[in-house]
Amino acid sequence: MQFDFGFLVTMMPALAEAVVANATIAAIALALSLLIGMALTIVRTKKIRPVNAVIDLVISFVRGTPLMVQVLLAYYTLPLSTLSSGPMIAGTIALAINSSIYVTEALRAGLQAVDPGQVEAGTALGLKRGTIWRKVLIPQLLYNSVPVITNEATFVVKGTALLSVITVVEVMRTSQQIGSANYQPFEAVVGAAFCFFVMNTLVIAIGNLAERHLRRRDER
Template identity: 50%
Template sequence: MGFKFEYLLSILPDLALAALVNVRLAAVIIAIALMLGTMLTVLRSLKLRPVNAVVAIVISFVRGTPLLIQIFIAYYVLPAVGLDLTPEVAGIAAISFNSMVFVSESMRGGLASIDPGPLEAATALGLRPPVIWWKVVLPQLFRRIAPVLINEATIVVKGTALLSVITVVDVLRTAQQMASSSYRPFETLVGAALVFLVVNLAISLAGKTAEARFAATRM
């Protein structure tokens, strides 16, 4: 059975429509991960030994286990303790938790490169720590780690494809359904790959454009 380019073109609109699910989930996940990652970074900066010990265990678990297993835990294990989540909510929870750790690690590395001068000036002016974080630290920090955050966003988008295994009807699951009915898995999987490629290229382009604008405003 040869590759049919015409069939690939015919299924791309449906796959692009299914990609809206991935984009929507990724947008929610990225927002949650940024918020939780920032909170985790601030918490770790307090240098509370018991807290940092727990955080270290969590980070080791997330970095040392596959994302797919974390998704299975959210969807199949959490109901056993009373948290019966829908497939989308379980997927958002699992990937957000995973991404939160990598965002926090990136922010932790970025903190070391921030000029201490503005921080010392803010402290000398008597600003409270929450104000210093919000007005001085975080704006600099997000600018410095912007490339890392863009890369993390593309990883999140690709990670949403794993949610097809818990019945979320996204690009990959739609492609699988098309392959089952048409017996043409090659074209459908190539189509799914192309859709993910376009989405991630758009994210990368938007991120680079935003970086350039930030750089221009600082000059």
């Protein structure tokens, strides 16, 4: 089998267009996962046993089942509810929920690194609990968790490839269609791999920039 570099070059514009779908889904899913993960972290600190038991069950399910299964569950179950959703919305929700579980675990670890004396000092100053979270804890949590969140972002980007199984037209599905139509699947897979490599290289670069920026601000 001879690799056709020329065919790879000709298919890259189509894959570049499909990258927009992957990037959009990943960005929305990651933003939602940060919000959900932060909310779960705050709720878990309240130590309400029945609520924490449900959260622990959800965490166990998400961590114990493949992301592919979760994507398919979202795709087939969401239309049964009052929420009308297409494959892209279902896939984004599945990725967001999956990622939020790992985000909340990262934030919980980051919370343990925060000096509890800061909370006591805030309470002594008369600050409300919500203000302490917003002004004291959340900024430090995000700072401590930047490397883990960056790593999680790369997993979210790679996870968008699984949405091809529910007919979302993204890089993987586009490459499969082009490869099948031209009987050159290897070149198509290489093109898809290159697109994901570029996307995650950018994600890591952005994460490193954010970490350096936060570190410089902390040193001032």
